[in-house]
Amino acid sequence: MVIDSLAFPLMFSTNGLPKGCLLMTRQNSMLRHKNRIAVCALVLLGVIICNVPRTQAQDTADYQKERERAMLLYDQNKFADAIPILEKLVKIKSDDVVIWERLGWSTLVVAGSIKDPTARKQARDHARAALLRAKELGGNSELLREGLDSLSKPDPTDLAFSSNKEADAAMREGEEAHTRGDLDKAIADYQRALQLDPKLYFAPLFIGDMYYKKGYQASDPRAKNELLDKAGEWFAKAIAIEENIETAHRYWGDSLMLQGKQQEAMMKFVDAIIAEPGNRNGYMGLSQWAGRNQVNMAHPKIDIPVKLSMTADKKLEVSFDPALKDSADGSGAWEQYGVVRSRWVAEGFAKAYPNEPTYRHTLREETEALRAVAETASSWLKSGKVKSLSPSLAALVKLNEAGLIEPFIFFTHVDQGIARDYPAYRQANRDKLRRYWKEFVIQQ
Numbered sequence: 001m002v003i004d005s006l007a008f009p010l011m012f013s014t015n016g017l018p019k020g021c022l023l024m025t026r027q028n029s030m031l032r033h034k035n036r037i038a039v040c041a042l043v044l045l046g047v048i049i050c051n052v053p054r055t056q057a058q059d060t061a062d063y064q065k066e067r068e069r070a071m072l073l074y075d076q077n078k079f080a081d082a083i084p085i086l087e088k089l090v091k092i093k094s095d096d097v098v099i100w101e102r103l104g105w106s107t108l109v110v111a112g113s114i115k116d117p118t119a120r121k122q123a124r125d126h127a128r129a130a131l132l133r134a135k136e137l138g139g140n141s142e143l144l145r146e147g148l149d150s151l152s153k154p155d156p157t158d159l160a161f162s163s164n165k166e167a168d169a170a171m172r173e174g175e176e177a178h179t180r181g182d183l184d185k186a187i188a189d190y191q192r193a194l195q196l197d198p199k200l201y202f203a204p205l206f207i208g209d210m211y212y213k214k215g216y217q218a219s220d221p222r223a224k225n226e227l228l229d230k231a232g233e234w235f236a237k238a239i240a241i242e243e244n245i246e247t248a249h250r251y252w253g254d255s256l257m258l259q260g261k262q263q264e265a266m267m268k269f270v271d272a273i274i275a276e277p278g279n280r281n282g283y284m285g286l287s288q289w290a291g292r293n294q295v296n297m298a299h300p301k302i303d304i305p306v307k308l309s310m311t312a313d314k315k316l317e318v319s320f321d322p323a324l325k326d327s328a329d330g331s332g333a334w335e336q337y338g339v340v341r342s343r344w345v346a347e348g349f350a351k352a353y354p355n356e357p358t359y360r361h362t363l364r365e366e367t368e369a370l371r372a373v374a375e376t377a378s379s380w381l382k383s384g385k386v387k388s389l390s391p392s393l394a395a396l397v398k399l400n401e402a403g404l405i406e407p408f409i410f411f412t413h414v415d416q417g418i419a420r421d422y423p424a425y426r427q428a429n430r431d432k433l434r435r436y437w438k439e440f441v442i443q444q
Contacts, residue, residue, distance in 0.1 A: 063089070063092055063093060066085055066088065066089060067089055067096075067099065069085060070082050070085040070086050070089060070099070070102065071102070073085070074086075074102050074106060076181065077178075077179070077181065077213075078181070079105075079106040079107075079109040079110055079179075080106075080110055082102065082106050083103065083106050083107060083110065086099055086102055086103040086106060087103065090103060090130075090133075095137055097134050097137045097138060097139040098134075098139075100130050100131070100133045100134035100137065100139070101130075101131065101134045101139055101141060101143050101144050101147070103130040104127045104128070104129075104130030104131035104133075104134060104144075104147055105127070105131075105143060105147050107123055107126050107127035107130060108123075108124065108127035108131075108147055108150065108151065110123065111123035111124050111127060120155065121155075124151060124155065127147065127151060128148070128151045131144055131147045131148050131151070132148070135148070142284060161193070161200065161202050162193070162196075162197045162200050163197075164196050164197040164200075166196050167193045167194075167196035167197035167200055167203075168193075170189050170190070170192045170193035170196060171189070171190065171193045171200075171202060171203065171206075173189045174186040174187075174188075174189030174190045174193065174206065175206075177189055178206075178210065183210045183213055183214055186206070186210050187207050187210045187211070190203045190204075190206045190207045190210070191203070191207060194207075199241055200241075201238055201241045201242045201245065201248075202238075204234045204235070204237035204238040204241065204248075205234075205235070205238040205247060205248050205251070207234040208230075208231045208232070208233075208234030208235040208237075208238065208248070208251060208252070208255075209231070209251060211227050211228070211230040211231035211234060212227075212228065212231040212251065212254065212255050212258075214227045215227030215228040215230075215231060215255070215258065216258065224258075225259060228255045228256075228258055228259050229259075231251075231252075231255045232252055232255055232256070235248045235249075235251055235252035235255070236248075236252070239252075243275060244275045244276065244423075244426075245275060245276065246272040246273070246275040246276040246279050246281055246282045247272075247281075249268050249269070249271040249272035249275055249282070250268065250269060250272040250281060250282055250285045252268045253265045253266075253268030253269040253272065253285055253289065254285070256268060257289060257292070262289070262292075262293055265289055266286070266289055266293075266438075266442065267434065267438070269282060269285040269286035269289055270286065270434055270437045270438065270442075271434070272285055272286075273286060273437070274426060274430060274433045274434065274437075277410065277411065277414075277422065286437075286442075290442070295442060295443065295444055296443045297441050297442055297443060298441065298443065299408070299411060299412050299440070299441055300395040300396075300398075300399060300408060300412075300440055301391070301392065301395065302392045302395050302396050302408075302412075303392045304334065304337060304392075305320070305321065305324060305331065305334050306318060306319070306320050306334055306335075306337045306338045306341075307319035307320075308338065308341060310345075314345070314359065315345065315346070316341060316342045316345040316346075318338035318339075318341070318342055319338075320334065320335050320338050327390075328386060328387065328388075329386065329388060329389055329390040329393070330377045330380050330381065330385075330386040330388075330389045330390060330393050331390055331393065333373050333374075333376040333377040333380065333393060334373055334393075336369070336372040336373050336376050337369045337370065337372070337373050339372070340365070340368050340369035340372050341365065341369050344362075344365040344368070344369075345359060348365065349362065349365065352364060360416075360417035360420070361415055361417035361418055362417055362418060362420075362421060363406060363409060363410075363418050363421035363422075363425060364421075366409050366413065366418060367405050367406055367409060370396060370400070370405050370409070371400055371405060373393070373396060374393075374396045374397045374399070374400035374405070375400065377389055377393045377396070377397055378397050378400070378401075381397075399440070402435070402439065402440075403432065404432060404435060404436045404439070404440065406425060406429070406432065407429075407432055407433045407435075407436035407437075408436060408440070410422055410425070410433070411436070411441075
């Protein structure tokens with residue numbers, strides 16, 4: 001099974017999580033219960049910055065036993081307890097990529113609790129060194145990428161969850177409870193924070209995450225399902241507060257996957273992409289869903305055989321191979337693309353956007369140009385002028401007939417000018433964006 005790479009349209013500015021964004025990163029959607037960074041107890045400082053005593057070399061069986069113990073603690077979110085064992089393991093076997101990754105990530109988690117800026121920086125440096133060692137050894141996991149990405153950004157520890165001091169304090173109490181494994185206490189604290197600040201996105205998000213963890217750990221199928229349903233209810237509340245942050249959509253997709261509701265999970269991952277098309281996390285979630293369900297994914301492949309260049313005096317030069325005009329596969333229809341684009345540069349933009357002083361490539365321009373090509377090709381095919389269409393034209397005609405050229409543009413041909421049109425289009429056409437992924441990209 002092959003999953004074609006999906007482009008990450010990074011022209012979109014990421015509408016990420018500005019408050020405590022480090023708290024939200026995860027290894028991947030299948031291991032999400034492991035990786036939301038939490039605020040740990042201040043007393044953990046000594047664990048990080050002190051040297052771990054050296055041990056005598058152990059045989060393979062002893063090493064494996066200690067490794068399993070460290071991994072279990074890590075999986076249980078007991079990062080501080082895992083760190084000394086992980087430190088010991090890397091001294092015994094210095095080429096274990098996974099252990100270096102877990103050490104780096106655990107140290108990064110614990111660093112979030114350290115109030116002293118100097119000590120916190122030392123801990124973050126320690127985490128970075130461990131992750132870079134893993135990378136040096138050939139590590140390329142999502143966990144490693146997320147850890148290094150987090151460390152490349154400003155330290156978010158001093159950022160508040162809420163401008164409401166009481167709500168912020170309640171959130172931090174919830175994080176401390178979560179770190180101790182007291183999920184019910186964490187839920188109560190997050191609920192109190194939400195009562196104090198009803199617009200606090202993180203509160204229902206974290207509550208849903210706690211129910212997800214409880215559901216993940218539950219052994220009784222009925223209890224598991226009830227807890228995961230509860231998680232979904234809270235993720236929905238977070239989305240109601242802010243639907244254009246990808247996290248709650250993606251977390252909900254994880255929960256639904258755990259319940260075996262694969263089609264519903266798929267659409268939550270799609271919603272995550274739609275919420276933040278410039279954030280790769282949504283794409284990763286959907287790709288992992290596709291891998292688990294043996295589903296191929298690929299955007300329609302449409303090659304535009306027209307070369308465009310802007311001159312110094314802001315005129316568009318169009319290059320189109322004359323030989324294509326008489327092509328039996330309808331490729332001559334692509335001439336319309338250049339015609340429409342030239343018209344927009346010359347006069348169309350100024351008429352359509354009188355309040356914008358400088359020309360930019362817009363969604364309307366690109367859509368009109370592609371639609372002109374699609375309609376010309378379709379008419380030629382219906383009239384018998386051509387007997388068949390090239391694969392690119394056939395795909396474009398199909399998109400046009402479905403009314404989904406705009407989503408195709410946003411997710412495959414976006415540039416800085418077109419990206420400015422996305423928020424308004426998303427607000428009015430979220431269903432079309434969802435249909436595009438379901439009907440054209442996800443090949444079930």
